[in-house]
Amino acid sequence: MLAFRPQSAPLRLLTRSVSSKCKIEEIIRVDHAGELGADVIYAGQMAVLGSTSKGPIIKHMWDQEKGHRAKFEELIRKHRVRPTVMTPIWKVAGFALGAGTALLGDKAAMACTVAVETVIVDHYNDQLRELMEDPEANKELLETITRFRDEEQEHHDCGIDHGAEQAPFYKALTEAIKLGCKGAIAISKVI
Numbered sequence: 001m002l003a004f005r006p007q008s009a010p011l012r013l014l015t016r017s018v019s020s021k022c023k024i025e026e027i028i029r030v031d032h033a034g035e036l037g038a039d040v041i042y043a044g045q046m047a048v049l050g051s052t053s054k055g056p057i058i059k060h061m062w063d064q065e066k067g068h069r070a071k072f073e074e075l076i077r078k079h080r081v082r083p084t085v086m087t088p089i090w091k092v093a094g095f096a097l098g099a100g101t102a103l104l105g106d107k108a109a110m111a112c113t114v115a116v117e118t119v120i121v122d123h124y125n126d127q128l129r130e131l132m133e134d135p136e137a138n139k140e141l142l143e144t145i146t147r148f149r150d151e152e153q154e155h156h157d158c159g160i161d162h163g164a165e166q167a168p169f170y171k172a173l174t175e176a177i178k179l180g181c182k183g184a185i186a187i188s189k190v191i
C-alpha cells in the first residue's frame with residue numbers, strides 16, 4: 001500500500017522555487033503581451049485620430065505605452081521567458097481595435113481606452129498582491145508594475161475626462177472590449 005510521505009525540506013524548497021519561477025514567467029509573458037497590445041491599440045487610434053484635436057493626448061499615452069512595452073521586452077530577455085505564441089494575432093487585433101473604435105469617433109476611442117485600462121489596472125493590482133508575498137525577491141517587478149499601474153489609471157481617467165462616457169453604446173462597447181481583454185489575458189498566461 002502506498003503511504004503518504006511528507007516532502008523533504010530540500011524538495012519542498014525546490015518545488016516552491018520552481019512554482020514561483022513559473023509564476024514570474026507567467027507574469028512577464030502576460031504583461032509583455034498586454035503592453036504590446038496597448039502599444040498597437042494606441043498606434044491604431046493615432047492612425048485615425050492623430051491629426052485631430054485628440055492627437056496630442058493620444059500620443060502622450062502612446063509614448064508611455066511604448067515605454068511599458070520596452071521594459072517588458074527587456075524583462076522577457078533578462079528572464080529568458082518565451083513570449084506568447086499569440087503575439088502576431090494580438091498585434092493585428094490590437095491595431096484593429098484601436099483603429100476600429102477611433103473610426104466610430106474620438107469618444108468611442110476614449111471608451112476603448114477606459115475599457116482596456118480598467119481591465120489592466122485590475123490585472124496589475126492582482127499581480128501586485130501576488131508579488132507582495134516575497135517583496136525582496138520581486139523588487140524590480142513590484143516597482144515596475146506599480147508605476148505602470150499608476151500610469152494606466154491616468155490613461156483611464158484621461159479617457160473619462162475626454163468624453164468616453166458620451167460614446168454611442170458606451171456600456172455595451174466597454175463591456176465587449178473588457179471581455180475581449182480578459183480573454184486575451186487568460187490565453188496569454190498559458191500559451
Ligand SMILES: [Fe+2]
Binds near residue numbers: 035064148
Ligand atoms: Fe501600459
Ligand SMILES: [Fe+2]
Binds near residue numbers: 065117152155
Ligand atoms: Fe495604458
